[in-house]
Amino acid sequence: MTNQREKITIQQIADYADVSISTVSRVLSGNAKVAADKHEAVLAAVKALNYRPNMFARGLASGQSMTVGVITQHISSPFYDAITKGILEVFEDSPYSPLIVDGQWKLEIEKRALHTLQNRQVDGIIVVGGNLELETLKAFDQHTPVVVVAREIEDFKERCIYTDNFQAAYNATQFLIRAGHKEIAHISGLLEHPDANLRLQGYKQALIDANIPYREDLIVHGNFLPQSGLLAVEALFTRNQTFSAIFCANDQMAMGTQLALYRRGIRVPADVSLIGFDDQPASAFMTPPLTTMRPPAEEMGRSAAAHIFSILKKMPYEAQDHTCELIVRESVSRVR
Amino acid sequence: MTNQREKITIQQIADYADVSISTVSRVLSGNAKVAADKHEAVLAAVKALNYRPNMFARGLASGQSMTVGVITQHISSPFYDAITKGILEVFEDSPYSPLIVDGQWKLEIEKRALHTLQNRQVDGIIVVGGNLELETLKAFDQHTPVVVVAREIEDFKERCIYTDNFQAAYNATQFLIRAGHKEIAHISGLLEHPDANLRLQGYKQALIDANIPYREDLIVHGNFLPQSGLLAVEALFTRNQTFSAIFCANDQMAMGTQLALYRRGIRVPADVSLIGFDDQPASAFMTPPLTTMRPPAEEMGRSAAAHIFSILKKMPYEAQDHTCELIVRESVSRVR
DNA sequence: TTATATTATGAAAGCGTTTTCAAGGATAAT
DNA sequence: ATTATCCTTGAAAACGCTTTCATAATATAA
Numbered sequence: 188m189t190n191q192r193e194k195i196t197i198q199q200i201a202d203y204a205d206v207s208i209s210t211v212s213r214v215l216s217g218n219a220k221v222a223a224d225k226h227e228a229v230l231a232a233v234k235a236l237n238y239r240p241n242m243f244a245r246g247l248a249s250g251q252s253m254t255v256g257v258i259t260q261h262i263s264s265p266f267y268d269a270i271t272k273g274i275l276e277v278f279e280d281s282p283y284s285p286l287i288v289d290g291q292w293k294l295e296i297e298k299r300a301l302h303t304l305q306n307r308q309v310d311g312i313i314v315v316g317g318n319l320e321l322e323t324l325k326a327f328d329q330h331t332p333v334v335v336v337a338r339e340i341e342d343f344k345e346r347c348i349y350t351d352n353f354q355a356a357y358n359a360t361q362f363l364i365r366a367g368h369k370e371i372a373h374i375s376g377l378l379e380h381p382d383a384n385l386r387l388q389g390y391k392q393a394l395i396d397a398n399i400p401y402r403e404d405l406i407v408h409g410n411f412l413p414q415s416g417l418l419a420v421e422a423l424f425t426r427n428q429t430f431s432a433i434f435c436a437n438d439q440m441a442m443g444t445q446l447a448l449y450r451r452g453i454r455v456p457a458d459v460s461l462i463g464f465d466d467q468p469a470s471a472f473m474t475p476p477l478t479t480m481r482p483p484a485e486e487m488g489r490s491a492a493a494h495i496f497s498i499l500k501k502m503p504y505e506a507q508d509h510t511c512e513l514i515v516r517e518s519v520s521r522v523r
Numbered sequence: 524m525t526n527q528r529e530k531i532t533i534q535q536i537a538d539y540a541d542v543s544i545s546t547v548s549r550v551l552s553g554n555a556k557v558a559a560d561k562h563e564a565v566l567a568a569v570k571a572l573n574y575r576p577n578m579f580a581r582g583l584a585s586g587q588s589m590t591v592g593v594i595t596q597h598i599s600s601p602f603y604d605a606i607t608k609g610i611l612e613v614f615e616d617s618p619y620s621p622l623i624v625d626g627q628w629k630l631e632i633e634k635r636a637l638h639t640l641q642n643r644q645v646d647g648i649i650v651v652g653g654n655l656e657l658e659t660l661k662a663f664d665q666h667t668p669v670v671v672v673a674r675e676i677e678d679f680k681e682r683c684i685y686t687d688n689f690q691a692a693y694n695a696t697q698f699l700i701r702a703g704h705k706e707i708a709h710i711s712g713l714l715e716h717p718d719a720n721l722r723l724q725g726y727k728q729a730l731i732d733a734n735i736p737y738r739e740d741l742i743v744h745g746n747f748l749p750q751s752g753l754l755a756v757e758a759l760f761t762r763n764q765t766f767s768a769i770f771c772a773n774d775q776m777a778m779g780t781q782l783a784l785y786r787r788g789i790r791v792p793a794d795v796s797l798i799g800f801d802d803q804p805a806s807a808f809m810t811p812p813l814t815t816m817r818p819p820a821e822e823m824g825r826s827a828a829a830h831i832f833s834i835l836k837k838m839p840y841e842a843q844d845h846t847c848e849l850i851v852r853e854s855v856s857r858v859r
Numbered sequence: 860t861t862a863t864a865t866t867a868t869g870a871a872a873g874c875g876t877t878t879t880c881a882a883g884g885a886t887a888a889t
Numbered sequence: 890a891t892t893a894t895c896c897t898t899g900a901a902a903a904c905g906c907t908t909t910c911a912t913a914a915t916a917t918a919a
Contacts, residue, residue: 196875196876198875208875213877216877218877240875243875244875244876244877245876246874247875247876247877248877248878249878341875516874
């Protein structure tokens with residue numbers, strides 16, 4: 188039933204339905220009117236012979252690959268994984284297939300990935316995060332539409348799907364401030380990464396707006412990995428800092444932070460409050476469950492896919508808002 | 524520099540290098556000898572004109588797509604993600620591209636995925652987990668080679684990359700027993716899932732071999748998700764069971780378990796020891812860090828990719844062993 | 860040397876579609 | 890009725906490559 192002796196071509200369908208191959212092609216692609224009876228006959232033939240069009244012939248003749256490239260950054264970050272998931276979801280019921288290639292957050296590898304996709308003649312690409320520069324992206328966009336997700340690129344914003352990291356960080360910090368905290372440490376992400384920087388700025392602004400002095404000595408630079416959260420706490424203690432709350436630039440570092448605190452017998456949130464960013468799946472099950480900022484990752488992924496599709500179909504795309512949501516759990520308490 | 528006016532065809536290379544297109548094709552595919560000087564000339568032309576072969580024309584003419592389908596199960600399980608990562612890694616430096624489609628652990632969707640891949644005429648496929656039945660797989664394998672990873676299918680083992688879940692669970696349980704535990708609860712995974720069942724059996728056998736009675740009332744059936752671990756602990760207490768250790772069929776449930784214990788003020792490992800399975804990234808940063816069984820996920824992914832490549836190249840493949848490793852951290856203590 | 864087996868090369872025949880083009884039939888307008 | 894217009898349809902020309910086949914050139918054997 189799956190396939191009988193392979194190799195059913197459009198010609199056989201034409202013969203079976205007693206029409207020309209042009210007609211078959213037309214009903215299959217829907218690019219032109221054909222009489223109702225022939226239309227039906229063709230469909231019947233397709234079903235009867237279990238015909239599968241040959242993608243290569245199609246691609247060669249039409250110049251369309253029905254494939255969209257996706258450049259991911261697979262350092263197993265739950266946030267990016269969620270985006271990818273959202274993207275794949277939308278592809279599910281589309282005629283396009285995603286071609287996923289890994290950029291690994293390395294410019295060189297990302298460029299190679301772009302080449303691969305170019306070679307495969309994808310009809311469009313979705314870039315998830317990464318470091319590709321504006322010019323590269325724009326050049327590529329010249330011949331193949333590009334959509335970028337989880338990144339905000341000046342002068343290319345109409346093609347970017349992103350969330351306001353500054354505002355989200357601002358809100359997270361404000362939440363801490365409103366709980367009475369004044370000595371709030373911040374463990375930043377990799378500052379080369381725009382998100383990390385934006386979050387740091389948001390944190391800073393929230394302090395300033397609340398008339399709390401911004402203190403360099405309460406900042407530790409991490410790299411988004413859990414281990415760096417742990418190290419950051421050690422650094423804070425080495426500096427002999429006191430603080431009643433920590434805002435981590437992501438949940439992974441919050442986990443490291445939490446462990447460091449636990450090892451020192453410091454309780455969360457009784458002694459120190461903790462707030463993260465990302466709401467990765469594990470965060471809801473930390474002890475205690477982590478209060479964190481949740482970016483609409485899957486939703487952004489879905490938007491990105493929807494966006495590229497509407498470009499391919501030459502339909503207008505209506506931009507959506509993607510704002511982070513504060514998930515209040517149990518890692519923050521009012522200051523003693 | 525990226526591409527100048529598109530559309531460089533093999534013909535132009537032939538003209539530029541002053542040879543026939545057949546010759547160009549031959550040096551590019553390496554399927555036949557060509558004189559050294561022409562060989563060089565062609566390569567030079569390719570570089571000079573920045574030629575990229577058209578995949579569709581290639582595929583159409585040769586019948587090869589240079590694409591391998593990967594059916595994943597993207598319910599964001601760190602274990603399966605790690606496998607995918609391993610697979611992608613090996614693809615990186617191969618002429619093949621992976622075509623990833625999501626099976627979502629649903630038979631019907633997996634079958635549709637198989638169809639998609641068939642339509643795209645992949646040269647081979649890698650199935651990560653999932654529920655596809657032996658017959659389906661074998662039928663497909665008739666025309667397109669199949670490799671299965673993270674699953675052990677009777678009568679198809681030569682194509683399966685898996686780890687011994689029974690033995691791993693046995694060892695994990697034995698570790699608890701050797702630490703003096705006798706009342707060991709087990710939170711199983713979804714029993715429809717072979718891995719879950721194997722782990723349960725391994726647990727059982729370890730008890731039996733240690734002369735500890737196997738007690739149904741110490742078993743709770745979970746579904747691999749964290750929430751079910753939490754619920755399982757509640758169930759245990761509702762049943763009024765006493766136990767000094769819990770073996771969870773995966774780390775995610777261990778997190779739920781840990782949270783449930785924490786809520787009740789039960790300390791790990793002081794009051795109850797906990798052991799998981801998978802060693803997901805978050806486990807090393809739980810409070811306390813989780814002792815767990817680590818399956819060589821990435822390695823298995825790499826093996827799967829290597830296996831399919833060797834089949835495609837018609838080279839022999841030497842099977843490798845993939846055994847789990849016990850990662851001892853801080854969630855298990857000797858019994859009081 | 861001459862006859863024979865190899866080898867490198869080009870011409871040309873596909874591969875299975877889409878799409879342009881022209882023709883024929885039907886419909887509408889005069 | 891007669892002519893002009895519109896659709897539907899099939900023939901045939903791409904699409905850009907691989908591969909078979911025949912040929913010319915070269916190396917080997919006699």
